Amino acid sequence: MPERQRHGSSIGLPLTRRDGPDKVTGAARYSADIRPDGLVHAVMATSTIAKGRVTHLDLAAAEAHPGVIAVMTPDNAPPLAKSPDEKDNPFAFRLNLLQDHTVRYAGQPIAVVVATTLEAATEGAALLSPGYESEAPTIGLGEGGIFTPDSVGAGSPTSDGTGDMEAGLAAADARVTATYETAGQYHNPLEPHCSVAEWDGDRLTLHTPSQALWIAKARLAGFFGIPPENIRVVCHYLGGGFGSKGFLSPPQILGIMAAKLTGRPVKLVTRREQMFGPVGHRSPTRQTLTLGATRDGALTALGHHTLSQTSAYDDFFEASGLVARHLYASPAISTTHEGSRADIGTPIFMRAPGEASGSVAVESALDELALALDIDPLDLRLKNYAEVEPITGRPFSSKALRACYAQGAERFGWDRRPRAPRAMRDTDGLLVGWGMGTATYPAGMMQGEARATIRADGTALIETAAQDMGQGAWTVLAQIAADGLGLSLDRVTLRIGDSDLPNGGLAGGSTGTATSGTAVHAAAQAVIAQLADLATTDPASPLYGAGNAGVTASEGRLARRDDPARSERFGDILARAGKPSVAAKGQGAGEPASRKTYAMHAHGAVYAEVKVDPDLGQVRVTRLVGAFAAGRIVNPRLVRSQYEGGMIWGLSLALHEHAAHDRRSGRIVNANLADYHVPVSADLPSIETILVEEHDPHVNPLGIKGVGELGITGTAGAIANAVWHATGVRVREIPITLDKLLT
């Protein structure tokens, strides 16, 4: 069914992706599809030891291989103007860029071979046959000594809380203390990290997948000692990032260095197995939840202690404790974190960093409490519904979580859930279980800018270096622009994905649409104001004297608010003013005062049905229903897609993903997509999303909260709880695999 396109109200329409036809026909060119003249190919050789140093590389063998142009090693790599170990801000993660022969983790790049063909470069890398001086690595969580980091996640405090935990627990009628473990997860977007780099003197053109083009440009300027304006980073299409492409990773920069070394345009694409190490991951965690509650289910204490793991050489700590800071009301809350180091690549942001791993533990523990109290799990959550943000006491800018609980429960049929486990079977004798969990993610904003131009032909151009990584920026930013400009969508051209455009912020942290959308909206308003100024100060215009506040933009015309019959086309205003176009910029950023006053979060409720074979332990999630509230929904179709992707990843966290490190070598044994499982379509025959109405007057002028990460939270816990309900077995070591259910 074709979607309607209404003038002046694009926001809210479930439009299909504007970039869809290009993607399905192959016309969309991703970074690795770019082929400058003279392009040569680079392949990384990576370390097979986790700790020590490289003592030998058979350069002669590699260089003698037909087609090989150069072998880049620490001995000949182009010098960098700034050490990649220098940390001038917490997000300048240390990168292994062939600065010395040290090996910090298995999979670390130790050389790059450049050749005329990919096959020759691949063979050249294999011929290097590295020799090592190897030390026994530390791999296990907590094995390298446990310490308290300065901060966790994206600069959140290591500990936070309120009230008196001891008093809270003393006052409790029921207490639950349980320890949960989550596994290491490795980002595996369809598109691996890659770069196509071309130098022209001291100017660099780089095609690379990046969730933050301006941040990338600034970091590269530092490394290569050139002004940021000499660098153009282009990424029109990005095949999935999930946090791993927020900041540049070693493979992307090594490609640029190889281009500098050889004086040729170079393409470097990470091999699938090389995704398991150099480009980040989610740390495994060990989380202890300590809950106390009165007989009626009211929490008296909520403690959440997390141990996560970072690399031996840099800091990133999975902030699992964030959920308990924002979600449930309790007079006493304690959230603390500890870290340990291991000889692994540095972990980094992965979809709902902290919240995803924390949520599964919190939601599992709540169900353990519900069991202890013999209370329905949904009733327990409603009993502890936070009317204000628990620790800060701030009011929420908006919170439609009650409606999420109710609408999800109704759709799922939650009220027919028997309280006891192992109480449902299907006609084949499979155990059936129902579980639920609460979704929560902050409604953050970064800083971004956009430029809007109205041209004499009545069309408009919107420009911002925002990024579409699949979430739909190509479509939703155009929708926002069309409404702000009073134009139909087909009159609006959008340019994004190019660092020569105004800074579009970061497609990450569920902030992309809120930030760049706000900037686009502001730019549209600003350019309309300029146009209005031209018209209302021109005696020849029918709008003369209306004043800026007195006109509205609609259907390509400005009209007097008090007399819409008096109007003028954009093009006529510009023509009379003798201008080919008019342009203005707009900013997108959180408003400090309202962000101080209000707690801003998106919420949801996820309900899961699982079936479990009673003898064989195999699990299948047969139904997921998610009801989410995240302010104004710019495009319901694309938002559903985001939620569904999130929920599927929640399933993946609950049942599948587990990087299996061999503790002796430090290598990941299942570093391939045959063995590192993510769900397939057959794993989830039914998924439903309910978009719950929510109006937020505070979060930003358009009332937009992010939706990218919300869906993964709540889901894994709902599935873990459903598995318990089906089997009576509480698995506290995530993922839940069949061997843990054989009783």
Add this chain to the structure above:
Amino acid sequence: MKSFDYVRAGSLAEAVAAASAPGAAYLAGGTNLVDLMKGGLTRPDRLVDLTRLPGLDRIETLPDGATRIGALVRNGALTRDAGFAGRYPAVVEALLSGASAQLRNAATTAGNVLQRTRCGYFYDPASACNKRSPGAGCEARGGITRTHAVLGWSEHCIATHPSDFCVPLAALDAVVEIEGPTGRREVPFDVFHLLPGDTPERETALRAGEVVTAIRLPPEAAGFAGHSRYLKVRERTSYAFAVVSAAVGLRLEGGTIADGRIALGSVALRPWRAREAEALLAGRAPSPEVFAEAARAALAGATPSGDNAFKIELARRIVVRALTLAAAGTPGRMPALPASPFATSPTAGASHHA
């Protein structure tokens, strides 16, 4: 990747001659070999492409009632042959439970039988592996061993054979037809794959230059068609190798089991025929007790090779379940999720409160 010669063989004799050079490997569907080459795990000097050989892509019924599956019959084509599916439903169920439609359309009969283990240490060129490098040691021992062998393993190798297809072939007494430098010969299926012993680098009964030309199912194999199942437990609903699987067939006469067949998959370096367990079935009426007894016998010699003791109990339960399902009769239609515990009956999906 390493450069190699590519030879497209026009006849079997040409293929055998071309492959007698050291460092040669046969190429058919390539779904396993090419992956191994890309990973640097196999580095052949010469590929002898068999896919243009005439006459090897046929499914034939022989005069004695046996069925011969040509070596180049694609897995997908075999699943779509209605006559074959009617006679050997468990073979088709096994094939359909493996890989993906795209892979099945590329993979061949002989290629499936000859596929290499999925042991993570075999697949990691930096790990010691006696299969890849005889005498190097087995780094899987003491490592991540959740899915490794529980039967027939040795201290030199604890890998498993991953094929689904091979499990019912072993149960049904298939025969491997071979051609090579010294002529034609045949090898019974359940000894075609070699247990590791102290020579895990020797994986099959094939000798240098020999090529599998067909797999033959004997006339009596069709006698199990009415009570025949393949059941595969895996870590996700589709597109995963088996944790453990079982192929069973029962020939029932007057309420008793005249002949029973049991083979297990992913428990050993060969599809594991459980003849002692089969002997316990013969002459007995199907019952939970008999099936449990057979399951115990099938795993009698099993020992964990690492953190995989659960596979032994799981295998027992799969044998019981597969026998139970087979006794109930082969479904008239292939389940939507072949070999899955989640699609044992056409009504799968309905749920009710117990």
